[in-house]
Amino acid sequence: MYAHLFSMNAHMWLLLKRTSFRWQHTASQSMNNLWKLHEKCFELHYDGLVMRFDYVWLRDHCRSASCYNRKTNQRSLDTTKIDLKIRPSDIRMDNETLFITWPDQHVTQYRLSWLVENSYEGQKQNAVQPRILWDSETYRNAKLPAVKRKDFMECDEELKTFLKNFLLYGIAFVEDVPPTIDATETVAQRISLIRETMYGRMWNFTSDFSRGDTAYTKHALNCHTDTSYFQEPCGIQVFHCLRHEGTGGRTLLVDGFHSAEKIRKESPEDFDLLCKVPIKHEYIENVGGYHNHMIGIGPVLNVYPWNNELYMIRYNNYDRAVINTVSYEFVEKWYAAHQTLTAELRKPENEVWVKLKPGKVLFIDNWRVLHGRESFTGLRQLCGCYLTRDDVLNTARFLGLKA
Numbered sequence: 001m002y003a004h005l006f007s008m009n010a011h012m013w014l015l016l017k018r019t020s021f022r023w024q025h026t027a028s029q030s031m032n033n034l035w036k037l038h039e040k041c042f043e044l045h046y047d048g049l050v051m052r053f054d055y056v057w058l059r060d061h062c063r064s065a066s067c068y069n070r071k072t073n074q075r076s077l078d079t080t081k082i083d084l085k086i087r088p089s090d091i092r093m094d095n096e097t098l099f100i101t102w103p104d105q106h107v108t109q110y111r112l113s114w115l116v117e118n119s120y121e122g123q124k125q126n127a128v129q130p131r132i133l134w135d136s137e138t139y140r141n142a143k144l145p146a147v148k149r150k151d152f153m154e155c156d157e158e159l160k161t162f163l164k165n166f167l168l169y170g171i172a173f174v175e176d177v178p179p180t181i182d183a184t185e186t187v188a189q190r191i192s193l194i195r196e197t198m199y200g201r202m203w204n205f206t207s208d209f210s211r212g213d214t215a216y217t218k219h220a221l222n223c224h225t226d227t228s229y230f231q232e233p234c235g236i237q238v239f240h241c242l243r244h245e246g247t248g249g250r251t252l253l254v255d256g257f258h259s260a261e262k263i264r265k266e267s268p269e270d271f272d273l274l275c276k277v278p279i280k281h282e283y284i285e286n287v288g289g290y291h292n293h294m295i296g297i298g299p300v301l302n303v304y305p306w307n308n309e310l311y312m313i314r315y316n317n318y319d320r321a322v323i324n325t326v327s328y329e330f331v332e333k334w335y336a337a338h339q340t341l342t343a344e345l346r347k348p349e350n351e352v353w354v355k356l357k358p359g360k361v362l363f364i365d366n367w368r369v370l371h372g373r374e375s376f377t378g379l380r381q382l383c384g385c386y387l388t389r390d391d392v393l394n395t396a397r398f399l400g401l402k403a
């Protein structure tokens with residue numbers, strides 16, 4: 001069963017250190033599983049990937065009973081006790097598993113598929129969250145159905161379909177919801193915890209200028225993300241129009257990642273600057289009994305450093321504070337980059353306009369999809385809330401989705 005096993009003791013290790021390394025292959029039928037011990041890392045060719053593992057990493061991630069508690073999924077090993085110069089004293093591999101013996105005779109086993117999944121090289125080629133980027137045509141053609149409230153509330157499969165579409169597109173609708181704040185809250189709680197803010201738990205919105213924010217007027221609003229002035233902007237936003245007796249007031253939706261990816265392709269220096277320059281956003285309110293001063297700091301575009309995947313856009317020109325986090329020689333470049341992105345976000349072909357109606361609840365990924373609205377007349381009452389992002393993703397993972 002185990003053909004061409006290669007076993008190495010400390011003496012051989014020293015010998016190999018002095019001589020050139022030889023490639024080892026472990027599968028009799030194929031040359032796919034190649035491995036090599038370098039002085040600084042273990043190199044494995046498997047499943048079309050070339051992976052390199054640091055030896056401390058290999059010791060630290062040991063899943064043996066004494067190093068890892070499978071009941072709690074927590075590490076028991078005290079990582080700080082690992083000798084940073086540790087090297088295997090013996091190593092062998094069969095078609096599925098890597099066996100490492102350490103100098104103290106402790107044995108670590110890794111499934112090769114686990115290594116593929118958890119290696120840097122494996123992570124690098126996979127998106128943390130698969131998405132479908134859209135402009136208005138793509139979104140229209142996708143013909144995403146709204147889920148009915150009853151199905152959404154009672155059937156996990158319907159909830160899963162809803163969340164799958166929400167994760168892919170960054171927006172999703174639930175319909176047949178009674179036009180009340182309570183019913184909206186119940187629907188929101190099906191997927192997450194509600195994130196309370198200074199606007200309260202459920203906010204209820206008219207154009208009465210009761211709060212110190214443009215949103216509480218009848219004016220048009222350019223596309224933006226909300227709560228850019230929080231260190232961690234709210235992850236998901238829920239909107240429900242309870243009534244509107246008047247004209248206008250359509251909601252604007254723009255896929256921020258679609259526009260940002262265009263900038264990455266067509267103007268990489270602008271993209272880079274928007275990823276690197278931290279900008280302050282600020283909310284100062286002194287209206288009635290409300291006194292709030294919030295400050296959030298971070299770049300407009302946020303990417304994971306290991307795969308350059310976008311995970312958050314923080315874009316709100318209304319709430320952007322004084323730029324004092326970057327020296328003057330970058331300021332003009334930053335403004336140019338900001339204008340390039342803004343021009344892309346405002347292209348009509350990237351805009352989706354929807355008229356929110358009583359009964360239809362809209363969920364927006366506030367880390368990705370920007371919203372705005374046209375001006376309106378008459379009484380318009382909107383309610384909604386913010387959701388904690390972690391808990392939405394938690395529900396999605398529980399239902400078996402990649403999130």
Ligand SMILES: [Fe+2]
Nearest residue numbers: 215225226371
């Ligand atoms: Fe907003």
